[in-house]
Amino acid sequence: RVRVAAASSSSRTRAYRSKACSGVSVAGAALANAALFHGRAQEDTCGVAHFGAILLPLLTALVERGEGRMEDFLPALVAGYEIGGALESAYSARTTAAGLRASPLYGAIAAAAATARLWRLSVERTEAGLANAASFTGGILQSFGDGTDEWRYQVGMAGRNGLAAATLAAQGSVSAAGAFEGRSGFVRAFVRAECDVEAIAAGLGRDWSLLKVTFKPYPVCALNQTPVRAALRLRERLAGRVDGLRTLRVHLNPTVVGYAGMDKEGPFQSVSGTLMSTQFCLATTLLHGAPTIARMADFDDAAVKALIPRVRLQADESLGLLACRLEAELDGRAEPESVRMDTDHTEYSYDRARVSALVRGIGEETGVAQLAYDRIERFAAALPDADLGDVLAAFKEIQTAR
Numbered sequence: 001r002v003r004v005a006a007a008s009s010s011s012r013t014r015a016y017r018s019k020a021c022s023g024v025s026v027a028g029a030a031l032a033n034a035a036l037f038h039g040r041a042q043e044d045t046c047g048v049a050h051f052g053a054i055l056l057p058l059l060t061a062l063v064e065r066g067e068g069r070m071e072d073f074l075p076a077l078v079a080g081y082e083i084g085g086a087l088e089s090a091y092s093a094r095t096t097a098a099g100l101r102a103s104p105l106y107g108a109i110a111a112a113a114a115t116a117r118l119w120r121l122s123v124e125r126t127e128a129g130l131a132n133a134a135s136f137t138g139g140i141l142q143s144f145g146d147g148t149d150e151w152r153y154q155v156g157m158a159g160r161n162g163l164a165a166a167t168l169a170a171q172g173s174v175s176a177a178g179a180f181e182g183r184s185g186f187v188r189a190f191v192r193a194e195c196d197v198e199a200i201a202a203g204l205g206r207d208w209s210l211l212k213v214t215f216k217p218y219p220v221c222a223l224n225q226t227p228v229r230a231a232l233r234l235r236e237r238l239a240g241r242v243d244g245l246r247t248l249r250v251h252l253n254p255t256v257v258g259y260a261g262m263d264k265e266g267p268f269q270s271v272s273g274t275l276m277s278t279q280f281c282l283a284t285t286l287l288h289g290a291p292t293i294a295r296m297a298d299f300d301d302a303a304v305k306a307l308i309p310r311v312r313l314q315a316d317e318s319l320g321l322l323a324c325r326l327e328a329e330l331d332g333r334a335e336p337e338s339v340r341m342d343t344d345h346t347e348y349s350y351d352r353a354r355v356s357a358l359v360r361g362i363g364e365e366t367g368v369a370q371l372a373y374d375r376i377e378r379f380a381a382a383l384p385d386a387d388l389g390d391v392l393a394a395f396k397e398i399q400t401a402r
Contacts, residue, residue: 026058026061026062026065026067026163027159027160027163027164029057029060029061029064030057030058030061030156030159030160030163031153031156031157031159031160032057032156033057033060033061033156034053034054034057034058034153034155034156034158034159035152035153035155035156037052037053037056037057037155038050038053038151038152038155038156039152040219040293040362041216041219041220041221041271041275042216042218042219042362043216044213044214044215045213045214045215045216045222045348046081046084046085046088046209046210046212046213046214047085047088047089047092047102047209047212048088048092048096048102048103048222048223048321049084049085049088049092049102049103049106049107049110050103050107050155051080051081051084051085051103051106051107051110052213053103053155054080054103054107054110054111054155054156054158054159054162055076055077055080055081055110055111055114055159056077057156057159058111058114058115058159058162058163059073059076059077059080059114059115059118060388060391062115062118062163063118063388064388064392067118067119068118068119069118070383070384070385070386070388071384071385072117072118072120073118073383073384073386074383074384075117075118076114076115076117076118077114078210079113079114079116079117080110080111080113080114080117081110081209081210081213082113082204082205082208082209082210083109083110083113083130084106084107084109084110084111084113084209085106085110085209085210085212086200086203086204086207086209087106087109087200088102088106088209089203089207089209089212090196090199090200091187091190091191091193092106093255094191094192094193095190095191096141096255096259097255097258098190098192099140099141099142099260100138100139100140100141100190101139101140101141101151101154103139103154103155103158104137104138104139104154104155104157104158105137105138105139105190106137107137107154107155107158107159107162108133108136108137108157108158108159108161108162108165109130109133109134109137109162110158110162111133111158111159111161111162111163111165111166112129112130112132112133112161112162112163112165112166112169113126113129113130113133113162114162115129115162115163115165115166115167116129116130116166116169116170119166119170121166121169121170125169125170126169127175127177128168128169128173128174128175129165129166129168129169129170129175130165130179130180131165131169131175131176131177131179131180132164132165132166132168132169132173132175132179133161133162133165133166134176134179134180134185134186135165135175135176135179136161136162136164136165137158137161137186139154139157139158141259141260141261142260143260143272144259144260144261144262144272144276145260145261145264146273147261147264147268147269147270147272147273147274147276148270148272149270149272151272152272180195180197181194181195181197211349212345212349213349214345214347214348214349214350215348215349215350215354215355215358216348217229217348217358218290218291219275219291219292219293219296220275220276220281220291220296221261221262221275221276221281222322223252223256223259223262223278223321223322224262224275224276224278224281225322225348226322226323226324226341226343226347227250227252227278227281227282227324227326228281228282228285228290228291229324229341229343230324230325230326230339230340230341231281231282231285231286231326231339232285232289232290233339233341234248234286234326234328234337234339235285235286235289237337237339238286238328238330238337240289242286242287242307244330244331244332245286245307245310245328245329245330246310246329246330246331247310247312247328247329248282248286248310248311248312248326248327248328248329249312249314249326249327249328249329249336250278250282250311250312250313250314250324250325250326251314251315251316251319251324251325251326251327252278252313252314252315252316252319252323252324253315253316253317253319253320253321253323254315254316254317255321256278256321257313257314257315258315259276260276261273261276261277262276262277262278262313263277263278263279263313264276264277264279264280265277265279265308265309266279266280266299266305266308267299268280268299269299270299271293271296271297274296274297274299275296278311278313279308279311279313280296280304280308281296282311283304283307283308283311284296284298284301284304286307287301287303287304287307292365293365293366319342320342320343320344321344322343322344322345322347322348323340323341323342323343323344324339324340324341324343325338325339325340325341326338326339326340352380356373356377359373359376360373368397368398369397369400371394371397372394372395372397372398373394375390375391375393375394375397376390376391376394378390379391379394
């Protein structure tokens with residue numbers, strides 16, 4: 001069986017029952033806050049999954065309601081990232097190619113692992129929680145292709161499903177022992193392959209998913225971050241003048257080119273479409289510089305519309321998932337202007353100071369007081385002895401921003 005590293009070393013099961021109090025439920029808070037976390041598409045990324053937008057709202061809501069202890073917050077977060085990340089790392093290339101979105105698919109399992117660890121469930125009950133999550137999970141990529149909003153809510157639904165999975169397990173659910181590696185289990189059903197239990201288990205505690213977490217400097221898809229950076233470099237070389245650009249060939253990993261919504265020229269009616277479209281992201285970057293949410297929401301920019309058809313994506317198997325090569329054919333030049341970035345995840349693996357600068361910059365763009373970020377950082381620095389009141393006060397500051 002797939003063993004559960006998320007389980008507490010304690011043999012005692014501690015399930016925390018919800019307090020009778022007014023306001024939104026934990027599941028409701030997980031759904032709403034995950035959508036807010038995910039709204040700019042500028043959250044952290046682990047592989048191609050956004051576990052932070054799933055786990056942080058869920059765990060915060062549970063602790064706020066007295067259904068978990070602050071001393072278990074970080075261990076629970078680690079459990080979620082490592083269990084979800086182990087599966088994402090092993091299988092996301094195949095499931096993504098099949099049209100399944102990694103965040104909800106692996107996120108529900110990550111949420112079940114995190115909740116089980118927060119509640120200090122036994123190994124046997126944690127296994128049941130993960131088995132339940134394997135039965136409840138799913139999520140497709142088509143909303144990116146159509147430029148619609150389902151993706152915004154998928155992360156919250158993953159959190160809710162993981163919470164339900166752990167709750168049922170805590171109450172004694174009878175769950176499939178072969179939920180992951182069985183003949184009709186998760187891996188065969190979603191991946192269409194055999195589950196290599198030993199390989200996955202060997203990586204736990206050694207190949208840390210948390211060390212692969214990356215951040216997005218721009219409010220666009222993670223797979224568009226490097227193309228935007230390359231376009232900024234090209235823009236600098238062209239001194240901002242793109243009138244003479246005949247064709248911009250964008251060489252990307254085949255997975256990127258084939259990802260839903262990436263190779264799309266429009267028309268666009270939502271940020272859900274523009275943040276995914278490599279053509280839109282590069283056109284607005286070449287014309288206006290580093291993209292902002294306001295630029296990503298400008299669907300009627302005539303200059304951007306005119307430039308988009310000249311941006312052409314080409315699959316290149318020699319490039320990594322986050323690498324990019326631009327070749328710009330320009331009037332009056334015999335040779336194309338080239339920009340190549342052989343980038344991997346380490347380029348976006350920021351330390352705390354850089355993450356702080358990034359999120360504070362977003363706050364300046366959106367009108368959030370710096371005091372909110374002071375409180376969030378104080379909370380993070382004080383873990384495991386942090387005061388959740390700092391987080392709640394920070395969000396009160398955010399709610400006043402316009």
